[in-house]
Amino acid sequence: MELMPNFLFFIILSIGIGFFVLNIKKLIYNIKLGKDIDRYDNKSERWKNMILLALGQTKMIHRPISGVLHVVVYVGFILINVELLEIVTDGILGTHRVFAPFMGSFYNFLTATFEILAFLVIISVVVFWIRRNMIKIKRFMNPEMKGWPKYDADVILYFEIVLMFLFLSMNATDSLLQDLNTPNYINAGSFPISKYLQPLFNDFSQSNLIILERVFWWLHIIGILIFANYLYYSKHLHILLAFPNTFFANLDSKGRFKNNANVTKEVKLMLDPNADPYAVNSSDSPPEKFGVSDVIDMNWVQLLNAYSCTECGRCTSECPANQTGKKLSPRKIMMDTRDRLTEVGDNYRINNKKFIPDGKELLNDYISPEELWACTSCNACVEACPIGIDPLSIIMDMRQYLVMEQSSAPGDLNNMMGNIENNGAPWPFNNQERLLWANEN
Amino acid sequence: MNVNTLADLTAQGKKPDVLFWVGCAGSFDERAKKITKAFVKILNNSGISYAVLGPEESCTGDPAKRSGNEFLFQMQAMANIEVLNSYEITKIVTTCPHCFNTLKNEYPELGGSYEVEHHTQFLKKLLNEGKIKIQGGVFKGKRITFHDPCYLGRANNVYEAPRDLIKKLDAELIEMKNCKSKGLCCGAGGAQMFKEPEKGNKDINIKRTEQAINVKPDIIAAGCPFCNTMMSDGVKSKEKENILPVKDIAELIAEAKDL
Numbered sequence: 001m002e003l004m005p006n007f008l009f010f011i012i013l014s015i016g017i018g019f020f021v022l023n024i025k026k027l028i029y030n031i032k033l034g035k036d037i038d039r040y041d042n043k044s045e046r047w048k049n050m051i052l053l054a055l056g057q058t059k060m061i062h063r064p065i066s067g068v069l070h071v072v073v074y075v076g077f078i079l080i081n082v083e084l085l086e087i088v089t090d091g092i093l094g095t096h097r098v099f100a101p102f103m104g105s106f107y108n109f110l111t112a113t114f115e116i117l118a119f120l121v122i123i124s125v126v127v128f129w130i131r132r133n134m135i136k137i138k139r140f141m142n143p144e145m146k147g148w149p150k151y152d153a154d155v156i157l158y159f160e161i162v163l164m165f166l167f168l169s170m171n172a173t174d175s176l177l178q179d180l181n182t183p184n185y186i187n188a189g190s191f192p193i194s195k196y197l198q199p200l201f202n203d204f205s206q207s208n209l210i211i212l213e214r215v216f217w218w219l220h221i222i223g224i225l226i227f228a229n230y231l232y233y234s235k236h237l238h239i240l241l242a243f244p245n246t247f248f249a250n251l252d253s254k255g256r257f258k259n260n261a262n263v264t265k266e267v268k269l270m271l272d273p274n275a276d277p278y279a280v281n282s283s284d285s286p287p288e289k290f291g292v293s294d295v296i297d298m299n300w301v302q303l304l305n306a307y308s309c310t311e312c313g314r315c316t317s318e319c320p321a322n323q324t325g326k327k328l329s330p331r332k333i334m335m336d337t338r339d340r341l342t343e344v345g346d347n348y349r350i351n352n353k354k355f356i357p358d359g360k361e362l363l364n365d366y367i368s369p370e371e372l373w374a375c376t377s378c379n380a381c382v383e384a385c386p387i388g389i390d391p392l393s394i395i396m397d398m399r400q401y402l403v404m405e406q407s408s409a410p411g412d413l414n415n416m417m418g419n420i421e422n423n424g425a426p427w428p429f430n431n432q433e434r435l436l437w438a439n440e441n
Numbered sequence: 442m443n444v445n446t447l448a449d450l451t452a453q454g455k456k457p458d459v460l461f462w463v464g465c466a467g468s469f470d471e472r473a474k475k476i477t478k479a480f481v482k483i484l485n486n487s488g489i490s491y492a493v494l495g496p497e498e499s500c501t502g503d504p505a506k507r508s509g510n511e512f513l514f515q516m517q518a519m520a521n522i523e524v525l526n527s528y529e530i531t532k533i534v535t536t537c538p539h540c541f542n543t544l545k546n547e548y549p550e551l552g553g554s555y556e557v558e559h560h561t562q563f564l565k566k567l568l569n570e571g572k573i574k575i576q577g578g579v580f581k582g583k584r585i586t587f588h589d590p591c592y593l594g595r596a597n598n599v600y601e602a603p604r605d606l607i608k609k610l611d612a613e614l615i616e617m618k619n620c621k622s623k624g625l626c627c628g629a630g631g632a633q634m635f636k637e638p639e640k641g642n643k644d645i646n647i648k649r650t651e652q653a654i655n656v657k658p659d660i661i662a663a664g665c666p667f668c669n670t671m672m673s674d675g676v677k678s679k680e681k682e683n684i685l686p687v688k689d690i691a692e693l694i695a696e697a698k699d700l
Contacts, residue, residue, distance in 0.1 A: 253545070267515040267519055328639070374641075409508055416635035424465075427469055431499065437463075
C-alpha cells in the first residue's frame with residue numbers, strides 16, 4: 001500500500017512520456033516524407049542562427065509588446081520546468097521536496113524565482129488572451145483563424161493559466177502545512193506570490209490541506225503531461241521545433257530562389273549540339289514532376305516549417321497582397337501545408353507506409369491558384385517570421401507546378417513568357433532595338 | 442550618346458572594366474530609358490571604362506522564374522551566361538534590382554559567376570574612390586524619401602548605398618512608415634508587373650504611394666525601374682504628378698551634376 005502513489009506516478013509518467021514519444025515519432029515520420037535537401041552545411045552559422053532566433057528570440061522583440069510578453073512566458077516556462085526535475089524525482093521516490101536539504105538557502109531563492117516567474121507568466125497570458133478576445137488584434141482575426149485555430153489558441157492560454165495556478169496553489173497549501181509542522185512537509189522554500197493565495201485555504205483542516213496539496217501536485221504534473229501530448233495536435237509545436245527550424249533555415253540571400261536541377265539537366269541537353277534527341281532515357285524511373293502540388297513534393301525543411309508555425313500571423317500582417325485585401329495569406333499557406341501533411345502522414349501509416357490516393361491535393365483542395373498568383377515575391381513574410389519559416393518557397397514551387405505541369409498561368413503571364421521566348425524581353429519589342437535609347441537624348 | 446557595345450570594343454581589341462547590364466525595362470520602357478541615360482551620362486562624365494551588350498543582351502529570366510517557368514528561366518540564363526563568358530566578363534553593374542539579384546544569386550550555379558553590383562552600390566564606390574563628385578545644388582534641403590526595392594533590400598540586404606547617395610545631395614532623407622527590411626513592396630515583383638492584380642480592396646502601389654505621401658516628401662526616390670513605374674502610377678492616381686516627382690537615384694545624381 002505504501003508504494004501505491006509511487007507506482008501510480010510511474011504508470012502515469014510512463015503513459016505520458018510514451019504517448020509523447022509516439023507523437024514525436026509520427027512527427028519525424030511525416031517530416032521525412034519530404035524530399036531531401038542539404039541543410040547541414042555551414043554549421044557554425046546555423047548554430048548562431050538558432051542561438052539568436054530561437055534561444056535569444058531576437059526577432060520576437062521587433063514587435064515590442066507581444067515580444068516582451070512572449071519572452072516572459074518563454075523564460076518562465078523553461079525555468080519553472082526545472083522544478084519538474086524535483087517533482088518527477090519526488091513522484092518516483094515518494095519523497096517531498098527532495099532537493100531542499102541539499103541546497104540550503106539557494107532552494108529558497110529558486111522557489112521564490114519560480115513563483116515570481118509564474119506570476120509574470122499569468123499576467124502575460126492574460127494580456128495575450130485580452131489581445132485575442134477583447135482587443136481583437138487584426139492578425140488574429142483573418143479568415144484562416146476561424147474555428148479550430150482560434151479555439152486552439154485559447155485552449156493553450158487556458159492550459160498555461162491553469163498550470164500556473166495549480167503550481168502556485170500547490171505551494172500555498174504546502175507552506176501552510178509547513179507552518180503546521182505537518183510530518184513529511186519539511187520547512188523549505190520561499191513563497192512570495194503564493195502566500196497571497198493562502199487565505200483561500202486558511203479554513204481547511206490539516207488533513208484536508210494535505211488532500212488539497214496532493215490534488216494540486218497531481219493535477220499539475222498530469223496537466224503538464226497532457227499539455228505535452230496536446231502539442232502534436234495543436235499549433236504549439238513551435239516550443240520544440242523553433243530550435244531545429246532556425247538551425248535548418250535558409251542561410252542564402254533571400255533573393256536567391258533555388259534552381260530546379262532537373263530542369264538544368266533538360267536545358268543542358270537541349271543546348272548541347274552533340275546530344276542525341278532520340279536517345280532513350282537510360283534510367284527506368286519516370287521523369288520527375290516539376291514543382292509542388294502536394295506535400296510529398298516538398299522538401300523536408302518546408303514540411304518542418306509547416307509544423308513549426310504557431311500561427312502568430314506576423315507574415316500575413318506584413319504581406320502586401322494580404323494588406324490590400326487579396327486572398328493570399330502566407331500563414332494560411334503554412335497552416336494548409338501542415339493540415340494536409342498530417343492527413344497524408346496518417347494515410348501512409350494506416351496503409352502500411354503506402355499512400356492510397358484520397359482524391360485530394362494541397363493545390364486546389366487547400367490552396368487556390370488565386371492565392372498563389374497574388375504573391376509579389378517580396379520576402380516580407382520571410383523577413384517577418386521570428387523563427388525563419390519560408391512561405392515564399394512553397395508559393396514559388398507551387399507556381400512552378402501550375403506553369404510547368406498544367407500550363408495554367410494567367411493569360412497576361414503567358415503573353416509575357418511568350419515575349420521572352422520570342423524576343424528576349426517581357427514586352428513585344430525587337431531585340432535588335434535594344435540600343436535605340438543610345439540614339440535619343 | 443556615346444555608348445560602346447562589347448562587340449565594338451572587342452573588335453578594337455579593347456576590354457572594358459565593367460559591363461553595364463541595361464535590362465529590358467532600361468532598354469525598352471520609355472520611363473526606364475531615362476534612368477539608363479542618366480546613368481550612362483554619369484559613367485561617361487567620370488571616364489569609367491564600360492560597355493553594354495546591346496542586341497546581345499536578353500532577359501535574365503527573372504519574371505519567367507518568379508512566374509514558375511523554370512525552363513524558360515534556365516534557357517535564358519544559359520544563353521546569357523554563354524555570351525557573358527565568351528566575353529570573359531568579370532564585373533557587371535545594373536540599374537535593375539531584378540537583373541542584379543538574378544545575375545548575382547541565381548547565375549553562379551548555372552555556370553555564370555560575376556561580381557555584380559546595383560548601380561547605387563557602384564556609384565557609392567566611385568564616390569568613395571573620388572572618381573565622381575556629387576554636390577547638393579538643386580536638391581539642397583529637399584525632402585527625399587527612398588522606396589526600398591524588395592530585390593535590393595530584403596533580398597540582398599542593400600539598404601545604405603542608395604541612402605548615402607541621397608545624403609550626399611545635401612537633401613533631407615526622410616523614411617516612410619515601412620522602410621529598409623520592413624519596406625513595403627511596390628506591387629510589381631514576382632512578375633506582377635505583367636499581369637492584373639488579383640481581386641482585393643486596393644492596389645499595392647496605391648498603398649505604398651500613400652505611405653510616401655504621408656511623410657510629405659518633395660521627391661520619391663527609387664532604385665528600380667519597376668518600382669519607379671508603380672510609384673509614378675500611384676502618384677498620378679493621387680493627382681500629384683506635377684508636384685511630386687518619382688526619380689531614380691541615378692537621375693538625381695545626373696541632375697545634381699547638371700549632366
